[in-house]
Amino acid sequence: MIVLFTDFGFAGPYTGQVMAVLHQGAPSVPIISLFADAPSERPKPCAYLLAAYGTWFPTGTVLLCVIDPGVGSDRRAVVVEAEGRYYVGPDNGLFDIVTRRSPGARLWEIIWHPGPLSPSFHGRDLFAPVAARIATGTPIEDFAQPAADESLKRGWPDDLAEIVYIDHYGNGLTGLRGTLLSPKARLTVGGQSLRRAATFSAVPPGKAFWYINSNGLAEIAVNGRRADETLGLAIGTEIAIAG
Amino acid sequence: MIVLFTDFGFAGPYTGQVMAVLHQGAPSVPIISLFADAPSERPKPCAYLLAAYGTWFPTGTVLLCVIDPGVGSDRRAVVVEAEGRYYVGPDNGLFDIVTRRSPGARLWEIIWHPGPLSPSFHGRDLFAPVAARIATGTPIEDFAQPAADESLKRGWPDDLAEIVYIDHYGNGLTGLRGTLLSPKARLTVGGQSLRRAATFSAVPPGKAFWYINSNGLAEIAVNGRRADETLGLAIGTEIAIAG
Amino acid sequence: MIVLFTDFGFAGPYTGQVMAVLHQGAPSVPIISLFADAPSERPKPCAYLLAAYGTWFPTGTVLLCVIDPGVGSDRRAVVVEAEGRYYVGPDNGLFDIVTRRSPGARLWEIIWHPGPLSPSFHGRDLFAPVAARIATGTPIEDFAQPAADESLKRGWPDDLAEIVYIDHYGNGLTGLRGTLLSPKARLTVGGQSLRRAATFSAVPPGKAFWYINSNGLAEIAVNGRRADETLGLAIGTEIAIAG
Numbered sequence: 001m002i003v004l005f006t007d008f009g010f011a012g013p014y015t016g017q018v019m020a021v022l023h024q025g026a027p028s029v030p031i032i033s034l035f036a037d038a039p040s041e042r043p044k045p046c047a048y049l050l051a052a053y054g055t056w057f058p059t060g061t062v063l064l065c066v067i068d069p070g071v072g073s074d075r076r077a078v079v080v081e082a083e084g085r086y087y088v089g090p091d092n093g094l095f096d097i098v099t100r101r102s103p104g105a106r107l108w109e110i111i112w113h114p115g116p117l118s119p120s121f122h123g124r125d126l127f128a129p130v131a132a133r134i135a136t137g138t139p140i141e142d143f144a145q146p147a148a149d150e151s152l153k154r155g156w157p158d159d160l161a162e163i164v165y166i167d168h169y170g171n172g173l174t175g176l177r178g179t180l181l182s183p184k185a186r187l188t189v190g191g192q193s194l195r196r197a198a199t200f201s202a203v204p205p206g207k208a209f210w211y212i213n214s215n216g217l218a219e220i221a222v223n224g225r226r227a228d229e230t231l232g233l234a235i236g237t238e239i240a241i242a243g
Numbered sequence: 244m245i246v247l248f249t250d251f252g253f254a255g256p257y258t259g260q261v262m263a264v265l266h267q268g269a270p271s272v273p274i275i276s277l278f279a280d281a282p283s284e285r286p287k288p289c290a291y292l293l294a295a296y297g298t299w300f301p302t303g304t305v306l307l308c309v310i311d312p313g314v315g316s317d318r319r320a321v322v323v324e325a326e327g328r329y330y331v332g333p334d335n336g337l338f339d340i341v342t343r344r345s346p347g348a349r350l351w352e353i354i355w356h357p358g359p360l361s362p363s364f365h366g367r368d369l370f371a372p373v374a375a376r377i378a379t380g381t382p383i384e385d386f387a388q389p390a391a392d393e394s395l396k397r398g399w400p401d402d403l404a405e406i407v408y409i410d411h412y413g414n415g416l417t418g419l420r421g422t423l424l425s426p427k428a429r430l431t432v433g434g435q436s437l438r439r440a441a442t443f444s445a446v447p448p449g450k451a452f453w454y455i456n457s458n459g460l461a462e463i464a465v466n467g468r469r470a471d472e473t474l475g476l477a478i479g480t481e482i483a484i485a486g
Numbered sequence: 487m488i489v490l491f492t493d494f495g496f497a498g499p500y501t502g503q504v505m506a507v508l509h510q511g512a513p514s515v516p517i518i519s520l521f522a523d524a525p526s527e528r529p530k531p532c533a534y535l536l537a538a539y540g541t542w543f544p545t546g547t548v549l550l551c552v553i554d555p556g557v558g559s560d561r562r563a564v565v566v567e568a569e570g571r572y573y574v575g576p577d578n579g580l581f582d583i584v585t586r587r588s589p590g591a592r593l594w595e596i597i598w599h600p601g602p603l604s605p606s607f608h609g610r611d612l613f614a615p616v617a618a619r620i621a622t623g624t625p626i627e628d629f630a631q632p633a634a635d636e637s638l639k640r641g642w643p644d645d646l647a648e649i650v651y652i653d654h655y656g657n658g659l660t661g662l663r664g665t666l667l668s669p670k671a672r673l674t675v676g677g678q679s680l681r682r683a684a685t686f687s688a689v690p691p692g693k694a695f696w697y698i699n700s701n702g703l704a705e706i707a708v709n710g711r712r713a714d715e716t717l718g719l720a721i722g723t724e725i726a727i728a729g
Contacts, residue, residue: 001266003259009654010253010496012521013539013701016489020543023487023516030266035255040655053256057263069710072685118700119685125700168252169283199315199362214361214368215256244509246502253496273509278498296499300506411495412526442558442605457604457611458499467555 002026002135003057004033005050006066006123007040014121018064018128025132034063038165039235041069043093044156045164048175050087051097052215059084064131066123067094077110077126079134079144088131090122096151100158108144163189163220163237170226172233173219178212181241188240189220190231200224245269245378246300247276248293249309249366250283257364261307261371268375277306281408282478284312286336287399288407291418293330294340295458302327307374309366310337320353320369322377322387331374333365339394343401351387406432406463406480413469415476416462421455424484431483432463433474443467488512488621489543490519491536492552492609493526500607504550504614511618520549524651525721527555529579530642531650534661536573537583538701545570550617552609553580563596563612565620565630574617576608582637586644594630649675649706649723656712658719659705664698667727674726675706676717686710 002022008014015036022031034053039045046067054063068090076091082102087095091109099105114129130143160175167173174187186193187210197209205224208231213219220239222230245265251257258279265274277296282288289310297306311333319334325345330338334352342348357372373386403418410416417430429436430453440452448467451474456462463482465473488508494500501522508517520539525531532553540549554576562577568588573581577595585591600615616629646661653659660673672679673696683695691710694717699705706725708716 001263003263007654011523011654012519012651014654016518016520017539017542019518020487020489020520023518024544027516030270032259032262032266033255034259034263037254053260056260058267070687073687120697121700165255168250168254168257201313201316211363214364244506246506273513275502275505275509276498277502277506280497296503299503301510411493411497411500444556444559454606457607 001057001061002029002031002131003054003061003063004031005035005038005046005054005063007038007046008036008066008123010036014123017121017124018066021124021128022064022132025129026135029132029135038067041067042235043067043069045160045162045175045235047094047097047156048160048164049173050094051101052177052217054085054087054098055083056215057085062086062088062131062135064123064127065089065094066127068092068122071122072119076147077122078147079108079110079130079140081106081140086131086134088127088134091150093154093156096154096156097158099149099151105149107147107149108140109147110144112143161239161241163233163235163239166228166233166235169221170228171219171221172227172231172237173213173217174239176218176239176241177216178218179216181218182243185241185243187218187220188242189237190233192231193242194220244300244304245272245274245374246297246304246306247274248278248281248289248297248306250281250289251279251309251366253279257366260364260367261309264367264371265307265375268372269378272375272378281310284310285478286310286312288403288405288418288478290337290340290399291403291407292416293337294344295420295460297328297330297341298326299458300328305329305331305374305378307366307370308332308337309370311335311365314365315362319390320365321390322351322353322373322383324349324383329377331370331377334393336397336399339397339399340401342392342394348392350390350392351383352390353387355386404482404484406476406478406482409471409476409478413471414462414464415470415474415480416456416460417482419461419482419484420459421461422459424461425486427486429485430461430463431485432480433476435474436485437463487543487547488515488517488617489540489547489549490517491521491524491532491540491549493524493532494522494552494609496522500609503607503610504552507610507614508550508618511615512621515618515621524553527553528721529553529555531646531648531661531721533580533583533642534646534650535659536580537587538663538703540571540573540584541569542701543571548572548574548617548621550609550613551575551580552613554578554608557608558605562633563608564633565594565596565616565626567592567626572620574613574620577636579640579642582640582642583644585635585637591635593633593635594626595633596630598629647725647727649719649721649725652714652719652721656714657705657707658713658717658723659699659703660725662704662725662727663702664704665702667704668729670729672728673704673706674728675723676719678717679728680706
């Protein structure tokens with residue numbers, strides 16, 4: 001399976017062109033768009049989102065990750081192997097958290113490209129062909145060389161006490177792993193101190209709370225309302241943890 | 244074919260995770276997203292929309308339907324078989340209209356789940372694995388038991404004289420089957436009394452009208468403009484029928 | 487491969503129903519949505535967008551193109567073959583630029599349809615079945631007859647000095663082929679005279695510029711900001727070329 005994690009948005013033509021390259025290079029492999037609306041051009045919140053959602057997929061999955069504000073600059077293009085999954089994309093911090101949570105992770109710098117490389121769309125011209133090759137069994141050493149893991153260099157925390165994504169329902173996903181928080185922890189955001197609840201139906205309508213979402217992140221929600229509007233949440237909003 | 248009818252929206256990660264489960268459980272079955280923007284958490288308008296659009300698909304289609312405001316409560320999880328199509332989802336009224344229009348419909352309560360069940364995402368953890376099993380031929384009795392049809396209990400009308408969906412062009416779909424209305428019927432909405440027209444090009448630009456859409460619903464439109472803005476339509480707007 | 491180029495938007499149910507028809511008629515053929523948000527009901531900017539993006543696909547690709555404000559009128563339904571790719575859709579100018587840039591292009595009028603034809607959704611009921619037939623090798627003469635190419639009749643220019651699309655990042659794509667412009671050309675739009683740059687990282691943050699995008703179009707961008715908001719761009723905004 002090839003999984004797309006991008007900030008291409010839903011509008012054409014970026015996702016479609018990447019899918020065309022993947023279909024041609026890896027004809028029998030299912031392609032899934034997981035996020036096309038990851039935080040735009042912001043590798044830091046994306047890194048925590050990717051670490052929570054990428055690990056849900058089975059071993060062997062190739063994750064094509066394109067949050068690439070530095071396209072055209074000299075940032076490295078890399079492949080990371082972590083716990084049997086392959087991550088392909090720009091080396092701008094996007095893979096830092098996945099890498100740090102997987103002690104045996106390996107990193108390669110991509111030193112090849114399959115033809116003309118547009119300066120603005122490496123997702124299509126470089127990362128998609130590489131993802132297709134990995135998905136069809138080409139050895140990584142054929143197009144990449146082992147390189148230094150620089151995932152500690154940026155100094156990002158292990159968990160990020162910020163909103164990293166607002167979902168379709170207006171819930172605010174944090175960069176905090178819910179199981180590492182005390183069940184009695186209170187998360188303060190938007191001027192409210194929120195308790196944990198097991199599920200939406202456990203709190204009264206209109207009540208704000210936090211819960212551990214289906215991928216393990218602490219998530220801020222309001223029963224029956226949009227939490228982003230009720231609490232003023234946006235990507236980057238800071239969360240204070242007490243208890 | 245597996246067809247998705249959800250209120251997940253276009254944003255990640257819900258549709259992608261459901262598709263991943265389906266691809267793994269039913270590898271060779273095409274998956275189609277019909278509605279990802281069905282009326283959010285409102286099973287009643289969704290029930291009329293689903294009855295109009297679900298029946299368009301061929302016999303054998305499995306429709307995975309997730310409009311599930313009660314997830315985590317004790318609402319039943321069900322499979323409905325109606326005219327050779329299978330509907331999988333929560334028992335909150337979503338399947339009432341499909342069931343009532345299909346005299347021989349059968350209903351099962353799902354009594355199994357394939358592993359850890361998150362309290363907030365039964366679409367991924369329960370309904371998708373069930374849909375994949377049905378699509379690959381597993382007998383329904385292996386994971387569900389016949390249960391009482393309660394589709395009359397909610398007392399919803401056979402046709403709903405309300406807007407049930409606003410489409411991309413701003414047209415307002417009603418819950419009324421067009422062929423059950425008199426061709427001379429007038430639909431009153433937004434202060435205007437509208438006549439039927441055969442098609443857009445049959446009325447002058449800027450003129451509001453109703454027509455029978457390509458799936459049989461009476462639909463409110465304005466030639467060359469957005470009907471929702473021109474007439475103030477929203478999901479739930481009531482329609483008066485005359486003639 | 488079958489490629490969708492439509493103004494259906496992301497909302498249900500149009501793309502899903504078209505995909506269902508294609509999956510049934512051409513079961514093993516990958517389907518890709520390139521643009522679901524092509525300029526709504528505006529064949530002219532779409533024609534330049536399609537000419538730039540359609541030619542990127544490999545020979546044999548079938549492009550299903552539905553920008554169809556005249557559905558239900560007597561506009562022709564056509565197939566165009568240009569440089570080994572097939573374009574299926576309404577004859578409203580959408581294929582004029584593709585045709586004119588391909589000297590040996592051929593055009594057929596579709597004279598058949600596969601069953602009941604709704605007056606409002608030829609994309610599903612006519613163009614999708616035709617696209618599936620072409621993709622699976624049915625001779626075009628089985629459902630269409632050679633017809634006159636009227637692509638010069640509308641008198642559209644070879645290149646269009648207007649914005650033809652605003653992408654997800656707020657960049658404005660023009661209908662101008664970048665390689666036909668002088669590298670020293672200045673494009674004036676929104677009161678600013680813009681120079682060409684090779685890539686985003688070549689200009690300071692906040693600076694507006696034009697560049698040749700990954701499909702060959704001159705594109706207006708601002709490093710780190712949305713060009714549409716900064717410069718007031720919309721589909722149809724005129725561009726002045728100097729130098």
